[in-house]
Amino acid sequence: MNVEQKQQALINEIIHAMSKNTMHRITFYDYMKMALYYPELGYYTKDKLKIGKNADFYTSTSVGSVFGKTIANHFVELLPYTKNGEGYSILEMGGGDGRLARDVLNEMKKKHIGIYEKLTYYMLETSPYHKNIQHDNLKHHINHVIWINDVKELPSPFEGVIFSNELVDAFPVHKVIQRNGKLQEIYVSWDEQESTFEEIVDELSNEQLETYFKEQDIILKEGQIAEINLEAKQWMQTVGEKLHRGYIVTIDYGYPAEELYASHRHEGTVMCYYHHLANDNPYQNIGEQDITTHVNFTALQNIGEQVRLETIWFTTQSHFLLNNGILNYLHEIELESMEKRDLFQDEALKINRAIRQLITPGEMGETFKVLVQQKNVGKQSYRFLTEVWKQYGM
Numbered sequence: 001m002n003v004e005q006k007q008q009a010l011i012n013e014i015i016h017a018m019s020k021n022t023m024h025r026i027t028f029y030d031y032m033k034m035a036l037y038y039p040e041l042g043y044y045t046k047d048k049l050k051i052g053k054n055a056d057f058y059t060s061t062s063v064g065s066v067f068g069k070t071i072a073n074h075f076v077e078l079l080p081y082t083k084n085g086e087g088y089s090i091l092e093m094g095g096g097d098g099r100l101a102r103d104v105l106n107e108m109k110k111k112h113i114g115i116y117e118k119l120t121y122y123m124l125e126t127s128p129y130h131k132n133i134q135h136d137n138l139k140h141h142i143n144h145v146i147w148i149n150d151v152k153e154l155p156s157p158f159e160g161v162i163f164s165n166e167l168v169d170a171f172p173v174h175k176v177i178q179r180n181g182k183l184q185e186i187y188v189s190w191d192e193q194e195s196t197f198e199e200i201v202d203e204l205s206n207e208q209l210e211t212y213f214k215e216q217d218i219i220l221k222e223g224q225i226a227e228i229n230l231e232a233k234q235w236m237q238t239v240g241e242k243l244h245r246g247y248i249v250t251i252d253y254g255y256p257a258e259e260l261y262a263s264h265r266h267e268g269t270v271m272c273y274y275h276h277l278a279n280d281n282p283y284q285n286i287g288e289q290d291i292t293t294h295v296n297f298t299a300l301q302n303i304g305e306q307v308r309l310e311t312i313w314f315t316t317q318s319h320f321l322l323n324n325g326i327l328n329y330l331h332e333i334e335l336e337s338m339e340k341r342d343l344f345q346d347e348a349l350k351i352n353r354a355i356r357q358l359i360t361p362g363e364m365g366e367t368f369k370v371l372v373q374q375k376n377v378g379k380q381s382y383r384f385l386t387e388v389w390k391q392y393g394m
């Protein structure tokens with residue numbers, strides 16, 4: 001099947017799903033789930049390049065290996081507190097093309113061989129396409145990587161670090177609207193005459209949607225649209241329960257609830273990416289474009305507390321990377337350039353640009369947040385927190 005045929009096949013499947021409903025509609029959640037994950041036809045499941053220059057979007061990993069190297073520094077600080085009899089464990093979820101894992105493992109092998117030798121790096125990725133590329137990108141670390149299909153396959157008790165970058169923003173969400181003084185849901189149906197999908201507002205499909213905002217003291221303004229990511233809650237509960245001792249490090253773009261649902265974000269945060277152009281229309285390029293929403297970090301923290309996870313650090317990506325030594329790589333590469341007598345310092349300039357992109361507020365530095373939660377590790381005097389306290393004169 002060519003691109004158009006695949007797209008039509010996916011549209012037919014979505015219309016078929018609608019026809020099974022007496023009202024001929026599905027929730028936005030079901031629509032987004034099919035558009036992204038329908039077997040072989042959804043955006044993430046089909047054989048199609050997604051991340052990088054010739055694809056649809058960049059992640060921090062695409063900017064350069066310096067992102068993974070800096071994350072490796074953070075892992076090296078956390079892992080000693082999680083050591084079990086066997087060694088060290090990291091689980092990365094939604095690792096995409098596996099380049100971030102490769103950059104982390106390269107750095108560990110180069111600078112922390114003691115940890116690297118005892119490290120098992122688990123990968124859990126739902127996209128068969130990405131899983132294949134991961135095998136290729138991680139071929140030099142193959143003795144350290146284990147692919148799993150479910151968190152249940154991890155050793156029990158699991159002690160280590162559970163990590164993700166831009167996983168939660170890819171979960172399908174429910175879309176809601178405050179109308180006539182109450183919360184209602186946005187459904188999707190097929191407009192036969194116009195041959196397009198259209199949105200319909202009706203009662204909530206699920207009572208968890210009603211309690212979601214109440215639990216977080218959020219009241220939307222009349223007419224305000226917002227997304228509710230119930231899968232994010234479920235995910236945090238699953239990984240939090242699985243983790244016996246260690247840390248969960250979650251990087252994604254988003255805000256605390258109060259800021260995410262502020263009235264100026266009147267239309268919600270659905271964003272789509274197609275050939276590096278952003279748009280807010282999830283009903284075009286179906287199965288060919290990424291669909292994402294901003295993450296509610298308050299919800300992740302609240303659920304975390306219910307499964308005995310304690311938030312130890314919630315910060316911007318910029319602060320996280322600076323604190324974990326990203327600028328040292330600039331110095332390192334400048335020295336290397338001098339040794340190689342590279343007068344124009346091409347490599348150094350490239351890394352300089354990458355670092356700026358990762359930490360500058362207007363680019364990836366501020367919208368991206370990092371949440372670090374811990375469980376059963378005890379009270380540690382973390383270097384990164386001491387640095388934070390020093391900043392605030394504590």
Ligand SMILES: C[S@@+](CC[C@H](N)C(=O)[O-])C[C@H]1O[C@@H](n2cnc3c(N)ncnc32)[C@H](O)[C@@H]1O
Nearest residue numbers: 044059061094095096124125126127165166170
């Ligand atoms: C935006 S990409 C992130 C890519 C990568 N982490 C990076 O930094 O380049 C999201 C990835 O999460 C995967 N994914 C989505 N839901 C998942 C789930 N429930 N478990 C594991 N992976 C999932 C998708 O298939 C996709 O590869």
